[in-house]
Amino acid sequence: MTRPGSDKAHPEQGASRRKFFKFLAASPLAALAYSAWPSRLLEPVAGEMLPSMPSTEPLPCVDCGAPVLPLGLDGGPLATSLPPGLDPTRVVLPARRQELPPQQAQEEQLMGSLIESPDDATNVWDFERVTHENNLAQHWDYLHMGVDDYETRVANREGYQRLMVRPRRLSTEPATGFSTATELFGEQFNSPLFLCPVAALQAYHTQGEAGAGRAAQRAGVLQVQSHQSSQTYEEIAEARGAPHWFQIYTNPDWNRNQRVINRVVAAGCQTLVWTIDLLGGSNRELSRRSLVGEGRDSELCQQCHQHQEGYVRAMNVDPGGPAGERPPYTWDWVNRLKNASDMNLVVKGIVTAEEAELAIEHGADGIYVSNHGGRAVNSLWSTIDALPEVVAAVRGRVPVMIDSGVRRGGDVFKALALGADAVGIGRPYVWGLGGFGEDGVDKVIDVIMDEFRMVMRQTRTTSIDQITSRFVMEAKNPIMTRRNELGFGL
Amino acid sequence: MAVAHLASRAGCARIVTAAMVGLALLHADRASAQSVEFSVSGTSTVRGWTCTVTGSAQVTTGSSSDSSPPVRGLDDGVQTAMLTVPVGEFECPDDTMREHLLDALRPDEYPEITFLLEGYRPSGQGAVTTGALTILAATHEVSFPLFMTPSGSGVQIEGEVALDMTDYGVEPPVVMLGLMRVRPRIRIQFSGVIAP
Numbered sequence: 001m002t003r004p005g006s007d008k009a010h011p012e013q014g015a016s017r018r019k020f021f022k023f024l025a026a027s028p029l030a031a032l033a034y035s036a037w038p039s040r041l042l043e044p045v046a047g048e049m050l051p052s053m054p055s056t057e058p059l060p061c062v063d064c065g066a067p068v069l070p071l072g073l074d075g076g077p078l079a080t081s082l083p084p085g086l087d088p089t090r091v092v093l094p095a096r097r098q099e100l101p102p103q104q105a106q107e108e109q110l111m112g113s114l115i116e117s118p119d120d121a122t123n124v125w126d127f128e129r130v131t132h133e134n135n136l137a138q139h140w141d142y143l144h145m146g147v148d149d150y151e152t153r154v155a156n157r158e159g160y161q162r163l164m165v166r167p168r169r170l171s172t173e174p175a176t177g178f179s180t181a182t183e184l185f186g187e188q189f190n191s192p193l194f195l196c197p198v199a200a201l202q203a204y205h206t207q208g209e210a211g212a213g214r215a216a217q218r219a220g221v222l223q224v225q226s227h228q229s230s231q232t233y234e235e236i237a238e239a240r241g242a243p244h245w246f247q248i249y250t251n252p253d254w255n256r257n258q259r260v261i262n263r264v265v266a267a268g269c270q271t272l273v274w275t276i277d278l279l280g281g282s283n284r285e286l287s288r289r290s291l292v293g294e295g296r297d298s299e300l301c302q303q304c305h306q307h308q309e310g311y312v313r314a315m316n317v318d319p320g321g322p323a324g325e326r327p328p329y330t331w332d333w334v335n336r337l338k339n340a341s342d343m344n345l346v347v348k349g350i351v352t353a354e355e356a357e358l359a360i361e362h363g364a365d366g367i368y369v370s371n372h373g374g375r376a377v378n379s380l381w382s383t384i385d386a387l388p389e390v391v392a393a394v395r396g397r398v399p400v401m402i403d404s405g406v407r408r409g410g411d412v413f414k415a416l417a418l419g420a421d422a423v424g425i426g427r428p429y430v431w432g433l434g435g436f437g438e439d440g441v442d443k444v445i446d447v448i449m450d451e452f453r454m455v456m457r458q459t460r461t462t463s464i465d466q467i468t469s470r471f472v473m474e475a476k477n478p479i480m481t482r483r484n485e486l487g488f489g490l
Numbered sequence: 491m492a493v494a495h496l497a498s499r500a501g502c503a504r505i506v507t508a509a510m511v512g513l514a515l516l517h518a519d520r521a522s523a524q525s526v527e528f529s530v531s532g533t534s535t536v537r538g539w540t541c542t543v544t545g546s547a548q549v550t551t552g553s554s555s556d557s558s559p560p561v562r563g564l565d566d567g568v569q570t571a572m573l574t575v576p577v578g579e580f581e582c583p584d585d586t587m588r589e590h591l592l593d594a595l596r597p598d599e600y601p602e603i604t605f606l607l608e609g610y611r612p613s614g615q616g617a618v619t620t621g622a623l624t625i626l627a628a629t630h631e632v633s634f635p636l637f638m639t640p641s642g643s644g645v646q647i648e649g650e651v652a653l654d655m656t657d658y659g660v661e662p663p664v665v666m667l668g669l670m671r672v673r674p675r676i677r678i679q680f681s682g683v684i685a686p
Contacts, residue, residue, distance in 0.1 A: 116652060116675065134533035134673065205538035206583035436677075437531055437540050 110482055111489065118436045118443035123451075124407055124428040125482070125489055127444060131204060131434030132488070138290045139203040143430055144487060145286035146374040152381070153374030153490050156405025158478035159382025163414045166471050168460035178462045180453065184399055184422060185271060185344045185365065190220030191449055192464055193412060195441075196373075196403045196426040197247035197273065200313075202230030204434035210239035212433055215441035217242060219449070222422065224273055232314045233264045243268035247275055247348065250333065260315065261340050270344060273368060274337055277349025277376045279329060284375065331362045338363035346401065349376070351386035353393035360397055367394055369402040373426050384415060391419030405490075409451025413459070416467040524549075526647075526682030528575055532655075534672045541582040541591055545575040545603075547647070551686045561612045562638040563645035564686060571607035571621075573680065590663040590672075594655075600626050615639070616647075623651070625658035644685035652677045 112125035114133055121127060132140055146153035182192045195216050202208035208230040209223075216223035217240040224245040225236055237243050246264045250257050261272065338345045346366035347359040356367050369383045369390050383404040394400055402415050403424030415423045425448065432440030456462070459471050482489040526547045531540040551566045552558045558567030578597035582588035595603075604624045608631070610617040616638035623632045632651050639646040654674045655662060662672040 117677070130533075134535070134538060136536040139537065202583075203537060205540070206587070207538075207540055211540075434538055435533070437538055439531075439679075 115435075118432070118439045121443050121447060124425075124431060124444055124447060127428065127431035127435045127440055128488060130436070130440075131431045135204055135434050141286050141290035142200075143198075143204070143427060143434075145284050146378075147283045147376065148285065148378040150374065150487060150490070152371055152376075152378050153405070153487075155380050155382040156371070156374050156384070157382075157407070157490050158480060159384035160405060160408070160411045160414055161478035161480050162475050163384065163418075163472050164475050165410065165413070165455065165459065166473055167458045168471075171460040175460070175462050178453075178456070180449065180456070180464060182422065182464050184222065187222075187270070188220075189222055189422075191445075191452075192416060192420075192422045193219075193445065193448060193452070194222035194401070194422050194424045195224065195429050196370075196424040197224045197226035197229075197275070198426050198430050199226045199228035200230050201226075201430065201433060204430055205437045205440075207433070207437045209236045211438035212429060212441050213237075213240040213244060215429075215432075215438045215445065216240070216244070218442060219445045221445060224424070227260070227275075227315055228313055229315060230313070233267050233269065235314075237267050237269075243270060245269065245271040245273055245346075247273040248337075249275055249278075250329065250337070254336070257337070258340060261337075261343070263315075265341050265343060271346060271366075272337065272341070272343045273346045273348050274334070275348045275370075275372075276329070277351075277370055277372045280377065282372070282376045283378065331358055334359060334362035334364055338365075346399075348401075350390060351379070351381065351383065353389040356390045356393040360394065364398065366399045366401060369400065369420070370424075371404050373404050384411075384418065387415065387418045387420060407448075409448045409453070410455050412448065412452045413455040413467060414472050416464060417469050417472045419469070524644075524682055524684050526573060526680050528678060528680045530580075530676055530678050532673060532676040534670055536670045539583070539587065539672075541580050541588070543575055543577075543580045545573060545680070547682055547684055548572045548574070549684050549686065557609070559612055561610065561617045562615065563640040564638070566686070568607065568610065573605040575603040577601055577603060586665075590665060594660050594663050596626065605632075610636070619649070623653070623658075625655075626660060628658040630657060641683055644683040646681070646683050648679075648681040650677060650679045 108126075109122070112123075112127075112129040113120075114129050115121050115126045118127075131143075180191045182189050195212055201212060205211060207214075209225055210231055213223050213225075213236045222245060223236075223240070224247050225233060226247050227249045229236070233246060246269045248257065248260060264272070334345070334347060344365040345363065346368050347364045348368035349370050349372065350356050350359055350367050351369060351371060359367055367390060369387050371377065371379060371381070371383050371386075383402055387400070387402055391400055399421040400419060401422045401424060402420040403426060406412060406415065406423055406425050407428060412423045425444070428448070429441050429444050432442075432444035434440070436443070456467070459467070461467050461471070524547050526545050527542065528545050529540050529542045531538065533539070549571045550569045551564055552569030555567065558569050560567050576597075577595045578592065578601060580588060580591055580595075582591055605621050606624075607619060607621040609621075610619040613635065616636045618633065619636045620631060620633040622629050630653075632653065634649055634651040637648040639648075653676060655676055656674045662674045664671050
């Protein structure tokens, strides 16, 4: 009587088992999980790897010089005999696990990797690691921070990770053409992606906003310059070879606002973005901790910052100094800003239906759904969650833009599906800039657009207007696999 | 392709390369020298940086042969090519940075950085090139893909090579009593149009 479970008992079952182990041995996906496998599975799978080994010659031990036998000749169940002339007493037997594939790829996939060239990037988080490595801690902290305990930053990611994509496998008619082109205020762009206003980009790379602008221009995407930029509107527009949008922080002294507006209008700006999501202040604890240390008092920081006597940011030179206190503004200011020039006016920071309605009522030409990348109110409310009610209130009267938490082309698709007309990235392109200058920004845009086009193909959509809410549905809980150690990967 | 460790002294290397180019010119079908835009980028413990300079490319085409096979945009192949960077003309985002760069590159002693083509293999959108890169007193062989695109009557060339500046004896600048340290890894990119 044969033992149950042995190959002799059921020859076909044994062959089938070996076939299965062979499959596992050859599978790169299975290899990623080797370290977690029980030994009763590892041994037969390792056995199936043996025939493909090129040689049974012993290799020198790195540390001791003694010959090391490849796996399977180490006296285990698969060993046949030692190569002739080899002294068994001097043979180092390798631990089986040392022969298993390394886990580096999986680690890098979850944490990002320190790439040496933009072309090496797999996704935007690879740039995050490089910029973290190569920038002053205080600069990194400024970019990285959220408010309070980062919950709104996390919420921004979870919002996208809770939205599921409903794909289409086949189309009813052969697809003709494929385009990601879109239009905002009559201006054509190659993509609904845009670069958000982010302050002081020369803190991350000497090319600053001009470098980011050249990359945006090459890709045919919109760039919105921050009022707190390192470089002037004129410098950036000259570098791009075309005007771009300008984001303004208003000052209670209207004359200052008017001077800024006149200046950007004279340089060709056609759209003004008024940020209203920071008017209540923000609890930026990481920045406060960061500045308490050596940074604030160092000569290095004083070369660039406002605590250096006479320093003002580039766009505050002519208007007469940095923005002042931010008192409670009223909706009349929307009218006032709208009437201050012929520029289109977009109001940034709207997250509710009622304020979307009020903004349009007071003259806004566009609505920009934003929580300032989780750096303003710790609302714990993601912008993608706020988007549907804003879109419903807007009813197509004006374009709706969105930012905060966008990291993937799939996120761009989801935001468009819920009614956005344009989708902004902030930190990702600054990571690209910080790592590799404008080449890094080029690559970040490429990566996200490649991902976006793939989702379009997976849903059989061939133009932006075909991307509708029928392609997404909401899950109960977010699916977050990326590790967020030290906040990386958000 | 021979590995070129031409000389440990830059002056000697430049004499050798100039002589080779000169000899090649005597036998070349056509020769040209055009301006090429170079950018050098790197990182530091504070932020990324890029400095730029306009250099030149001297290219001689020749009759197609095993050693100078046809390559995209140049049917006769390339007999010799040399890229030259005038070190003293680097431009950086601010004067302090430029000063530190020039302190490291010592243009008074070594006014040029040169790349002398030693060989190439047509590949994809251009060629994989190998040649001798000389910075300060050090010459090392480097290899990189060169993208070539026919453009009007010429050929647009674009290339990029990454290197460790300490391999060439360049000391990464350290400023502010060590508060800011430039990292040794840099990328050199160049683009221009050569017109045979």
